[in-house]
Amino acid sequence: MAIVVKRPKLKWWEHLYLPALFGGMRITLAHFIKNFRGKGDHAMQYPEERWDDHLPEYYRGAPALVTDVQNRERCVACQLCEFICPPRAITIIPEEIPSDDKWAKVEKRPKKFEIDMIRCIYCGLCEEVCPEQAIYLRQDYSITGESREEMVHDKKRLYEIGGVRDGLVNKWNDLK
Amino acid sequence: MSEVKPDLIDVQINGEWHSFPKGTRMIEACKEVGVEVPHYCYHPKLTSPGNCRMCLVEMGMPPRPAPGSDPVEPDEDGHVPISWIPRPVIACANTIAPNMGIRTESEMTEECRKGVMELLLANHPLDCPICDQAGECSLQEFSVEHGKGESRFREQKVKKPKNVEIGPRIRLDDERCIMCSRCIRFMDEIADQPVLGFTDRGSHTTLTIHPGHELTSNYSLNTADLCPVGALTSNDFRFQMRVWFMKETKTIDVNCATGANITVFAREGKIYRVIPRQNNNVNSNWMPDSHRLNIHWINSEARLTDPLVRDEKSGNHRVATWNGAMQTSADALLKLDGSEIAVIGSARMTNEELLITNRLAKQLDAGHVDVVAREGEPDGYLISADRNPNSNGAKLILGLENPGSTIDQIREGIAQGRIKALVCLQENIIDDAGFSADELAKLDFFLTSYPLANATAEVADVVLPGACWAEKSGTMVNGTGRLQRLNKCIEGPGQTLEAWEIVRDLIQALGGGNGIYAATELFAQLAGEVPEFEGITFGQIGDLGLPLIETDERIPLLEREAERKAQGLIVG
Numbered sequence: 001m002a003i004v005v006k007r008p009k010l011k012w013w014e015h016l017y018l019p020a021l022f023g024g025m026r027i028t029l030a031h032f033i034k035n036f037r038g039k040g041d042h043a044m045q046y047p048e049e050r051w052d053d054h055l056p057e058y059y060r061g062a063p064a065l066v067t068d069v070q071n072r073e074r075c076v077a078c079q080l081c082e083f084i085c086p087p088r089a090i091t092i093i094p095e096e097i098p099s100d101d102k103w104a105k106v107e108k109r110p111k112k113f114e115i116d117m118i119r120c121i122y123c124g125l126c127e128e129v130c131p132e133q134a135i136y137l138r139q140d141y142s143i144t145g146e147s148r149e150e151m152v153h154d155k156k157r158l159y160e161i162g163g164v165r166d167g168l169v170n171k172w173n174d175l176k
Numbered sequence: 177m178s179e180v181k182p183d184l185i186d187v188q189i190n191g192e193w194h195s196f197p198k199g200t201r202m203i204e205a206c207k208e209v210g211v212e213v214p215h216y217c218y219h220p221k222l223t224s225p226g227n228c229r230m231c232l233v234e235m236g237m238p239p240r241p242a243p244g245s246d247p248v249e250p251d252e253d254g255h256v257p258i259s260w261i262p263r264p265v266i267a268c269a270n271t272i273a274p275n276m277g278i279r280t281e282s283e284m285t286e287e288c289r290k291g292v293m294e295l296l297l298a299n300h301p302l303d304c305p306i307c308d309q310a311g312e313c314s315l316q317e318f319s320v321e322h323g324k325g326e327s328r329f330r331e332q333k334v335k336k337p338k339n340v341e342i343g344p345r346i347r348l349d350d351e352r353c354i355m356c357s358r359c360i361r362f363m364d365e366i367a368d369q370p371v372l373g374f375t376d377r378g379s380h381t382t383l384t385i386h387p388g389h390e391l392t393s394n395y396s397l398n399t400a401d402l403c404p405v406g407a408l409t410s411n412d413f414r415f416q417m418r419v420w421f422m423k424e425t426k427t428i429d430v431n432c433a434t435g436a437n438i439t440v441f442a443r444e445g446k447i448y449r450v451i452p453r454q455n456n457n458v459n460s461n462w463m464p465d466s467h468r469l470n471i472h473w474i475n476s477e478a479r480l481t482d483p484l485v486r487d488e489k490s491g492n493h494r495v496a497t498w499n500g501a502m503q504t505s506a507d508a509l510l511k512l513d514g515s516e517i518a519v520i521g522s523a524r525m526t527n528e529e530l531l532i533t534n535r536l537a538k539q540l541d542a543g544h545v546d547v548v549a550r551e552g553e554p555d556g557y558l559i560s561a562d563r564n565p566n567s568n569g570a571k572l573i574l575g576l577e578n579p580g581s582t583i584d585q586i587r588e589g590i591a592q593g594r595i596k597a598l599v600c601l602q603e604n605i606i607d608d609a610g611f612s613a614d615e616l617a618k619l620d621f622f623l624t625s626y627p628l629a630n631a632t633a634e635v636a637d638v639v640l641p642g643a644c645w646a647e648k649s650g651t652m653v654n655g656t657g658r659l660q661r662l663n664k665c666i667e668g669p670g671q672t673l674e675a676w677e678i679v680r681d682l683i684q685a686l687g688g689g690n691g692i693y694a695a696t697e698l699f700a701q702l703a704g705e706v707p708e709f710e711g712i713t714f715g716q717i718g719d720l721g722l723p724l725i726e727t728d729e730r731i732p733l734l735e736r737e738a739e740r741k742a743q744g745l746i747v748g
Binding site (some may be wrong): 026076096106 | 304305306309338339414415418420421468
């Protein structure tokens with residue numbers, strides 16, 4: 001339903017706009033004096049100043065791969081995140097872990113794991129779907145690059161962002 | 177007049193009465209009316225040991241009156257009330273009986289399934305994230321449907337051998353094995369290499385291969401298809417792609433005249449695996465390893481992607497447009513008399529492609545038309561001696577009595593200079609038909625189309641990228657005379673065209689007619705022109721094909737299967 005807004009009837013001095021102009025300048029001047037005395041609000045000087053300390057615990061930034069305390073890469077390349085990813089940002093090529101590797105019993109790992117950060121929508125479904133607790137959304141939000149290639153995070157970069165994570169389920173322990 | 181009816185027996189399934197032929201297994205009766213009975217060890221093509229216990233159902237029989245008491249009167253339909261037996265029975269190995277009752281949804285049945293699932297999962301590793309079977313695993317499916325959802329097993333799981341190479345193409349993970357014994361029975365009953373078996377019977381039952389033996393049979397990969405879990409996996413497909421990403425296409429195998437029915441799994445233009453598809457008139461449920469693994473060249477670097485024309489000045493091939501290549505070919509061919517031109521087609525082409533090749537030969541008035549023959553040893557199972565998938569099609573459509581018999585005449589003709597131009601479609605005649613590069617160099621004009629770059633392409637004047645079997649649709653006639661459909665699974669690389677499109681464009685460049693836009697249109701014309709195909713439509717062929725002509729070729733594996741079915745060993 002349409003609402004009819006009544007146009008206010010302006011007095012003759014209001015038609016001149018000068019009072020409104022001076023009113024605006026008064027506000028600007030007031031802020032100027034306040035800032036000059038060092039008491040006013042000010043814009044954050046990004047990137048020298050950042051929000052990082054104010055980010056809440058649950059902040060969803062860039063998705064990244066993590067290693068556990070035994071320094072094992074947790075991802076087993078099950079490709080569930082690739083499947084669930086709504087913008088299809090994730091590409092995984094799995095490989096078999098060679099038999100002389102310390103973690104040969106895990107059998108499978110990603111040969112290639114790429115997340116296209118131009119595509120990523122930070123929805124967190126990859127973290128939610130992961131059966132191995134291997135992918136987490138970290139607090140990195142400033143993802144920039146000068147080319148499309150640079151915006152694709154490869155496995156090395158993903159582990160750099162992810163780092164080591166403590167307190168995860170130890171699924172591949174000695175009993176297994 | 178009364179019809180002759182087979183012996184039909186009335187059976188009540190979940191409260192409803194149905195009729196089935198005498199001797200039907202309970203599980204098959206349920207399947208027929210759309211009631212699923214979960215099972216692991218049962219397979220209609222193998223004997224039924226009844227060892228997984230997953231198909232337990234509640235069963236009832238007509239009441240047996242005590243001596244002296246009156247029998248129960250049947251109702252107007254002739255059925256008597258069923259007295260239910262307090263213990264469950266397996267549905268896979270038991271046959272139906274008159275007035276039998278089966279309950280697959282009762283509390284007892286559900287409890288049985290839940291119990292069996294709990295025991296099967298007690299020692300199962302639950303490594304689904306790395307297991308190739310995940311997504312098509314019966315254990316996963318039935319666990320969701322009938323399982324408890326949690327384990328009460330607090331003890332340590334039994335450790336068994338993992339990642340065991342039991343053959344050149346098969347890997348075994350014993351911890352995942354649920355001891356259904358399908359693979360053991362397959363290798364014993366069908367592949368005739370009884371080397372698999374169970375040892376350490378009890379909690380530690382282990383599937384093993386006989387010491388000193390390997391699973392070398394050319395049918396070994398069927399065990400990976402049969403395995404309801406991920407215990408047996410294919411080395412070739414292992415860790416390559418998760419099953420839920422792949423698109424499945426029903427098509428046929430082209431490695432021999434049997435034309436095994438297959439399902440091709442592909443993702444984003446790459447074929448990852450091929451598995452057999454049931455067709456009781458062609459390949460039963462199986463296919464040879466050698467045929468299913470012959471897919472890796474399709475995505476290889478050697479694929480031709482653009483039409484190439486030999487540059488007159490430098491003598492090297494240069495990339496041309498399709499129109500340019502066709503014009504060059506037409507110009508060269510129109511200079512010659514028909515008797516100086518030979519056309520070599522391929523018995524790997526579809527019927528539609530053979531039809532249009534025949535038209536090309538007529539348009540050119542070509543003196544010689546033939547296909548390349550491929551012979552091999554039959555293996556006594558599914559592989560035919562004829563390694564061409566459509567020799568019967570070539571006989572019917574090109575009118576060849578003995579395909580491949582005049583290839584030597586064409587060679588002679590080229591050597592003597594009688595044949596000056598050769599159009600070779602979808603064949604590599606240097607490697608497969610014994611031609612030599614020097615011989616072919618004598619030709620004034622040589623055109624070849626093929627999926628791969630090869631020695632024949634090297635000496636050709638015009639090289640055209642022709643689609644391979646997975647990139648085209650059409651029909652073929654197999655060794656036993658069955659008309660089957662080949663379906664397109666993936667797109668061809670680059671500028672690739674299907675052979676019928678290439679020939680159509682060539683006919684057009686030569687000044688002939690056009691107006692064909694789809695292979696199905698060619699099939700309609702085929703049905704009008706070749707008497708054997710009369711009245712058949714493309715859609716009518718269906719996924720399982722149609723018998724078209726009578727031949728004397730038999731498939732040995734099917735004959736043995738029929739024997740075993742007649743003996744009552746298998747359901748078939």
